[in-house]
Amino acid sequence: MRRIVVLLAFVCCPAAAQVVPGHRLPEGPERPVRDREIHIERYRADLKFDMPREEISGNATIALSSMRSGLTEVALDAAGLDVTGATASGSPAKFQVDRTARAVRITLPRPLAAGEKTTVGVTWSVHPKTGMYFFPATRMRAAQAWNYGEGGLHDGWLPIYNDVNDKFAVDLAVTVAKPYSALANGVLTETRENSDGTRTFHWVQEKPIPNYLITVDVGEFARLPIGEAKLSTGAVPLSAWTPPGTEAKAALAFRDTPKMVEFFSERFGYPFPWAKYDQVALREFAVGAMETTTLTGFSESHLKGPDDPPDSSPALDEAYPTWTYEDTVSHELAHHWFGDLVTCRSLGSIWLNESFASFCHTVWNGHAHGEDDLTYQRWRYLNKYLDYVRGTGTVRPMEFLRYKSPSAMYQTETTYLKGSLVLHMLRHIVGDSDFYRTLSDYLRAHQFDNAESEDLKQAFESSCGRNLSWFFDDWIRGGGGHPVFEVSYRWVPERKQVDLTVKQIQADLSFENDFRLPVDVEIATRSGVRQHRVEVSGWSTSIALPSE
Incomplete structure (x- = not known):
């Protein structure tokens, strides 16, 4: 007796006798790659964490280059930040907090040419609602704060370009009260004892990363x-x-x-x-x-x-x-x-x-x-x-x-x-x-x-x-579904071959069409097992495979 085993090492369903009903794609607006006006080269921030008040105060200096000709302002994502000051090229600058757009807009002293570099600064404080999360001290646990920025959440505690398509060096000096420690990306370059009983941890991440991979964790850690x-x-x-x-x-x-x-x-x-x-x-x-x-x-x-x-x-x-x-x-x-x-x-x-x-x-x-x-x-x-x-x-x-x-x-x-x-x-x-x-x-x-x-x-x-x-x-980039196979075969002793037919019976939709893929077919006989690579293509594939 000859036994055939189709090794479909791919996403597929068991065979069925009729066309399988179609599926649907998720709904939602098209979200293309975000346009950019600037490229951040280095993000330097001094951050102070007040654990009992669950508050962050910060001062960021952002080195950037213009990606547009005649750039007159720098817009940074900022959701719910209390911005109290801004600078451009080291001097005080006009700024506007746009609550609707969740942004702070800093006016430049003159238009920048494409590729021209400058720095902007922002001073702010915030009780974060997203991006950074505080946990109060309890009888059994010390207070702790940690952040999570994937999906565009870091603008809830930092003025930042809040998407994945820009990368930059990160330089964070984080001040916390004792006995807390502050952990962050990169290498710890300095731990400074301050006269007010706080400590400052200075972390430097030289190789560029996107904003959502920035991290600051504050707590008592061994x-x-x-x-x-x-x-x-x-x-x-x-x-x-x-x-x-x-x-x-x-x-x-x-x-x-x-x-x-x-x-x-x-x-x-x-x-x-x-x-x-x-x-x-x-x-x-x-x-x-x-x-x-x-x-x-x-x-x-x-x-x-x-x-x-x-x-x-x-x-x-x-x-x-x-x-x-x-x-x-x-x-x-x-x-x-x-x-x-x-x-x-x-x-x-x-x-x-x-x-x-x-x-x-x-x-x-x-x-x-x-x-x-x-x-x-x-x-x-x-x-x-x-x-x-x-x-x-x-x-x-x-x-x-x-x-x-x-x-x-x-x-x-x-x-x-x-x-x-x-x-x-x-x-x-x-x-x-x-x-x-x-x-x-x-x-x-x-x-x-x-x-x-x-x-x-x-x-x-x-x-x-x-x-x-x-x-x-x-x-x-296309498709969306997966093939569903109906497999049949018959042994032809005159030719010493197995006639194999593989039909794709998933619904014929624009995103769930016929698939092309190689599959492995094993034919087992009393004399042993032989494997064949078969390419399935189109709605029906038929092939004769040798089998002694």
Whole structure:
């Protein structure tokens, strides 16, 4: 008896006997890449945190260059800030707070030519409602403050360009009362004791980052060295910051970070690009974790004892969590290449950040625990995505510029789970060697800059000569759904062949058309198993495969 197994290592549904009803795309206005008038080169701010009053007072000096001819004012995003002063080129300047546009507009002393540099300054105070979050002291806990800026929230505590398509150096001097410490991006260059009982922590992030990756965390933290990653470019120091008394759990949770840094550096062909890597456990960190550059924040649920369950946060409705704490640790680290080093040009391309980091944490899982664990993880991700589609009827391509709110683009089953599977498909199609070599070239071509999906497609064309327009049209820039196969075959003894027919029976919609993709077909006989690579293309594909 001959047995045929079609190994569809792609997003697909079980076969059915009739055309499957169509799905729908999410609704929302088109949100193109934001226009810019300036390029920020360096953001320098002196910040003072008043923890009991939950207030920040600040003074920022912003070095920038004009991207327009005849620029007469600089507009910075600012939501709810009490702006009390502004400067331009070092002198007092007129300013206007535009509450409707959530901006502060600073008048320049004269129009700037395109490319001309200047500085502007802003003095303000704020009780933040978004972007920076305060937690008061309790009988059991010290007060704490932490920020979260993804999706455009940092204008709630900083006057800033509040989108992803600009990158700049960050220089923050943060003053807090004792016994609090202030953590931020980059390297701590100075800790200064002040006469009023406060301390100032001066952190400098020289390599450019987008605004949403800026971080300041204030609280009582114990520093825990967790070794260093040994790379071809030198050693990278690693530390964890955690509430006093939780050092043992932090040591367990973050123990594999040095190995992860070394593994990703080798796998991506690009050594870890930042001066250090710290991880901090934060009180009630609602987003779970955030890849703020060189200082990733985690909720305290990631602190684990040896007998604790592996989930990142309680997953009470799952037999096994979608995300383990190890997944999250490797995911946020991987962002330091995909998201921090190369950042999506707009939120519509967020898959270049989040799908890649999700792909990377599955690759780490396969490296650390074996291919069977990786296969099982991909199978779970596929089923969770298909369950989501069955339940909502909603599909979309990976790059998508129409959405109601930023949160829509962070939809877990699509952006994280489906996106990771799409990248595994692409790896399967081009092969591991060419896939990772292309990623290395892509990172180098767009390091410390922005990218969109076309840049990734061009990287594959330039690096390994592959025209993948068809794949990007089906999965990334176009399409939206997934193929549904009806498979039939018959054994023809006269020819010693199996006639295989694969029909695509998903709805014929503009965004859910027929797909082109290679699949592996195994034919098992008494004499053994033979595998064939078959390209499915069009609504029906028929092929005769040899089988003795």
